[in-house]
Amino acid sequence: MKLLPGPLRRRNGATKEGAKVDGRQRQDELVREREKEAEKKRRKDALLEIPIQTIGWLDERTGGGPFLRGFLYRKVPRGTNWFYTLGSATMFAFVSQAVTGVFLAMYYRPSATEAYPSVQHITNDVFLGEFVRGMHKWGATVMVVLIFAHMGRVFFFGAYKYPRELNWIIGVVLVVLTLMMALTGYLLPFDQRSFWATVVAVNLNSSGPIIGPYLADFLRGGAEFGATTISRFYAIHMLLIPGLIAALIGAHLYLVAKLGTTAPPWLKAEKRRELAQEEI
Amino acid sequence: MPGAFEGETVTRRAFMTGGVLAAGGIATAAFTLPALGFALGPVFSRTEARNWQDVGAEGDFNPLTYTSAVTTIDPYTGETGKTTVYIRRRDPSRDTAKELLKYPYVAISTRCMHLGCPVRYVQASERFICPCHGGVYLFDGTVAGGPPVRPLDRFETKVQNGRVYVGKRFSLNSKLEKFKPRDPSNHLDGVWQYIYPSRPTT
Numbered sequence: 162m163k164l165l166p167g168p169l170r171r172r173n174g175a176t177k178e179g180a181k182v183d184g185r186q187r188q189d190e191l192v193r194e195r196e197k198e199a200e201k202k203r204r205k206d207a208l209l210e211i212p213i214q215t216i217g218w219l220d221e222r223t224g225g226g227p228f229l230r231g232f233l234y235r236k237v238p239r240g241t242n243w244f245y246t247l248g249s250a251t252m253f254a255f256v257s258q259a260v261t262g263v264f265l266a267m268y269y270r271p272s273a274t275e276a277y278p279s280v281q282h283i284t285n286d287v288f289l290g291e292f293v294r295g296m297h298k299w300g301a302t303v304m305v306v307l308i309f310a311h312m313g314r315v316f317f318f319g320a321y322k323y324p325r326e327l328n329w330i331i332g333v334v335l336v337v338l339t340l341m342m343a344l345t346g347y348l349l350p351f352d353q354r355s356f357w358a359t360v361v362a363v364n365l366n367s368s369g370p371i372i373g374p375y376l377a378d379f380l381r382g383g384a385e386f387g388a389t390t391i392s393r394f395y396a397i398h399m400l401l402i403p404g405l406i407a408a409l410i411g412a413h414l415y416l417v418a419k420l421g422t423t424a425p426p427w428l429k430a431e432k433r434r435e436l437a438q439e440e441i
Numbered sequence: 442m443p444g445a446f447e448g449e450t451v452t453r454r455a456f457m458t459g460g461v462l463a464a465g466g467i468a469t470a471a472f473t474l475p476a477l478g479f480a481l482g483p484v485f486s487r488t489e490a491r492n493w494q495d496v497g498a499e500g501d502f503n504p505l506t507y508t509s510a511v512t513t514i515d516p517y518t519g520e521t522g523k524t525t526v527y528i529r530r531r532d533p534s535r536d537t538a539k540e541l542l543k544y545p546y547v548a549i550s551t552r553c554m555h556l557g558c559p560v561r562y563v564q565a566s567e568r569f570i571c572p573c574h575g576g577v578y579l580f581d582g583t584v585a586g587g588p589p590v591r592p593l594d595r596f597e598t599k600v601q602n603g604r605v606y607v608g609k610r611f612s613l614n615s616k617l618e619k620f621k622p623r624d625p626s627n628h629l630d631g632v633w634q635y636i637y638p639s640r641p642t643t
Contacts, residue, residue, distance in 0.1 A: 273518040361556040368626035383483040387518035
């Protein structure tokens with residue numbers, strides 16, 4: 162009897178004297194029932210508290226709460242519209258490129274003799290390889306299109322003006338870095354198209370007077386386009402520029418949060434008309 | 442605060458600040474400068490001149506058309522380290538450029554002088570044609586049309602024991618005067634020869 166766990170054990174005399182249960186016993190049972198339910202509720206509440214407590218624990222130790230509140234709940238001007246999402250869209254494209262790029266690097270081999278076979282392996286054999294490579298390849302184009310759309314939005318809305326000039330400059334550097342990513346990534350499949358397209362790109366650099374040929378030597382990693390070129394492009398594409406882009410995106414976002422966004426230009430025009438009417 | 446004690450010229454605080462900055466600067470430079478040199482090294486290095494490469498017997502070539510031969514420009518990169526050279530025997534009636542008389546064979550590089558794509562020889566029109574941006578060259582490698590800035594590069598040639606050998610690359614201006622090798626897209630006529638430095642190449 163004692164070996165059985167509690168719930169399976171018969172209560173003392175529960176069956177034998179079942180008919181003779183008096184009112185007091187029944188009341189006890191009801192109290193016990195109620196206690197059980199209260200305990201259940203307590204446990205549920207405690208469970209729900211866990212995420213809040215975790216956030217509280219982090220907040221107490223980082224002091225990040227006010228910063229995040231200021232960043233996420235900042236006021237936006239009237240007239241903010243869908244064009245204002247192009248910057249976030251570009252950043253999302255970058256994050257997607259970073260994630261797919263890291264996973265492509267697990268199968269890619271950056272050498273003149275092995276790059277092409279390894280890309281074929283990714284495309285033809287690896288599970289979902291064609292899909293991940295496709296996302297990276299088309300995502301590159303998407304990112305370039307989005308970053309220029311974002312730049313156009315900022316330009317035509319006049320959002321580059323005082324006090325946001327520095328953010329415009331950081332943005333221009335990000336455009337240049339994005340195009341450098343597009344250039345260095347184009348060589349990596351090392352097929353005929355990417356090989357000769359990059360030969361052309363490097364020779365474009367060498368058409369600059371005096372320093373051009375030296376610049377081409379730097380890009381090729383020597384006199385000839387070959388093994389050193391692809392590992393050099395891979396290191397630039399994989400390590401150097403992504404780090405710079407991530408750091409500059411951080412600075413870009415900081416300034417956006419610090420300075421806020423601008424209202425679309427047509428709102429100012431409306432206001433001026435009202436003022437003009439008042440003056441009349 | 443100079444003057445905490447007699448003859449003091451630099452405060453303790455300024456000295457410590459300077460010391461920390463100097464130490465940090467030296468430590469950063471100690472790994473940055475070698476790394477930069479490592480990355481920029483190829484710009485300053487001289488590559489070895491290309492060895493003479495055997496491309497075939499004398500009988501394989503004639504003065505009327507080009508025969509292609511494959512040579513190695515970089516032995517460490519497999520197929521991508523090889524290139525095609527178009528070769529024909531010198532035709533004394535056609536090839537009269539003074540500086541090139543000493544070469545018994547005409548060996549033309551396939552590197553297009555616009556931006557470096559590989560040109561292909563078409564016998565029917567006696568022209569070299571580039572697939573990338575439409576550069577066209579005449580039979581002797583001078584520009585017939587399109588964007589190329591100078592005639593196709595050539596290689597030195599010699600004959601030894603009945604075999605034809607192809608050697609170092611050289612560049613030509615539009616008068617077929619010989620120059621040290623230049624990158625594609627570099628003009629060579631007039632003052633341009635001084636504006637674009639020659640770089641080691643194979």
